[in-house]
Amino acid sequence: MKASCVRAIVRKDAIMAMRNKLVLMALIGGVLFSLIYYALPASVEETYALGLYDQGDSELISTLPLVSMGGFTLDEVSSEDELTRMVQQGDYVAGIVVPDGFDEVIESGETPTLSLVVGPDVPSGTIDSLAYIIQTALDYAAHGTPPVQLSTEVVGEDMAGAHVPLREQSIPLYIVLALMMEMWTIATLIVEEGASGTLRAVLVTPATPSDVISAKGIVGGSYSLGVVAVILLLTQSLRGDPLALLVGIVVGALFAVTLGLLLGSLTTNITGSYIYVSVPMLVLLLPALVVLIPDVSLSVIKLIPTYYLVNAFGSILNSGAGLGDVWSDFLLIAVCALAFFVLGVLSLRRRY
Template sequence: MNSTNTSWTETLYNIWVVGSKDIVDALKPKTTLINIVVVLALLVFFYWILSVRPFDKGVDVVVVPESGSSTFEDDIDLGDGVLIRFFPVSSVEEMRRSMGYSNLGLVVPEGFDAALEAGEQPVLTGYVNWFQRFKISELENQYTEQFSLALGQPVCIAIQGESIIPRTGTLGNEAAVAFHLVFVTFFMVISIVPFLMLDERKTKTMEALLVSPLSVAEIVLGKALAGMFYALVIGAGWFLLNHMYVVNWGMALLAFILIALFSLGISLLMGSLVHDRIKLSLYNLPVTILLIVPAFFAQESNTASGFRAYLEILPTAALSRLMNASLSVGITGIDLLKDLAISLGFTVLIFAAVVWLIRRSDR
């Protein structure tokens, strides 16, 4: 038992030695620092364009006219770029399913038109999406002011405390935010790890590691640890900015770890196969396009059958779906297991290929 514990302790120590060295070495080239700054800038930019959206003053409202009211049939232009667009539905349940990119769900009660004509201040029941739940008071004031201005007399928008949690597979901010994490994590790791391996070949560090008492698996895991450090940096930034979207934290963290591991596997594979900096830079682009760009359409149902079949087995699309599942409810057990199997299966195969390639280069 003691020898087993010692063996594990020594293995973990060896992995830590390789990983900690690579974490520091990765920061030495200026290009790495530039890449980190670029990815962090992309992180903030995507948050700004998806969640803050200061340029979009429009208000999309899904309306349930319980009284048959016709007040909210036509769009209302308040000027200064503020346009209130109405999308009528027949029930609250349909409204919940239709929120998507909309800002507000609104239930028009019985007697609303009569209350307006009598000069009273009617109350409208409002619903907002899950990610807006921390701004209910602010949104109540904003929408009350806008609708009072639109109708020419005071009305009250009372937003329910029960926010609308999106369903898995529906299009909305959540799908884009999930893809955003896949993109920035992959981009961060593939911008650092392969080039670190390239530099180690030039300085003969890799050769020194291969003739050291370290096993190939320890070397690979050490490099994965270094890449994981930078993946965690970008992941922490993503969760800090987008925490309001998360519904299931356990699944969100699991999905992120799988995203990071897959990104590390691809990056280590690229670093093992390509030994020229210019070629590596050139090959990174098509790899990113083939793996990452299609994942943007992971939640899109209106795609060609051939492309849909590709998305079904693409690991990055599976990872995007897993992350989206943590930002929503309703994923089936079969779909969850399928996406987990695809993600884990490809990741294990890629790491096995990396170990084989490095072991082969040692001969």
């Protein structure tokens, strides 16, 4: 590897990227990701907010929030129509309609009927949970003792009151998106240079495939670092262990750039490169997208390298993890980056 050749190629690629407005596009992407961040919920609701229309001023119903052990809160409304409207608007997760004479029916030993009003997008699991909490609380309020004595043991760290909001959970997604965009950019540049003959002309000089890939890695890595820094600054997410965060960004940038170089070296057909790049890109985004899908846990996701990048960034930014806690994740990503670098060099040598 010749340092002079690497410097010359770095200068050429940097100028080309600025002329093609790739830097501007990457920065705009970082700003857009930051806007999405601020559109997501900034807090986690651990209790259900319910609307209540009580036709008979039930004393039992008024005690429900006290005996539900914080399971839900009740806000009384003036009519059933208003309750239905507010549930449809999403002001309440659900609403309870209490018939007139509800307390008297319970005192007589009969079984009254409560109406639970829910929106069309409320999961069935949430409906079942609400029904169970309300029924258990009513049994407690009516008879004075709970139906069972439940002992709860939390295995691991108790996250009650300390759940991470979706807004903060989404940060690793934006970082991986930025890195995958850079991967796409690097792959496209390689294909365009191969199709135009520029790459062949460079390799006719004393520059070797290792020089070419190293230079493009420096340029792509620098742009990746810049975009990720913009995202972290705009979302005010520069927190956690600084060293672990810096190592993660550098390793992630190397992973994205070397993979982009490898994919770009596989073809000189610009149209064909879209398939070579888009399919791996979608697969690599899956671990980050799973963050936005509640209660989903797929073990197959752990077979995708970016899972370990997402896991490491999430641990650093949201759980206070240090480099000693996530070094194994970074090591796996670094090994993948090294493998992509070697394969990219071999692919360029075979082609040119």
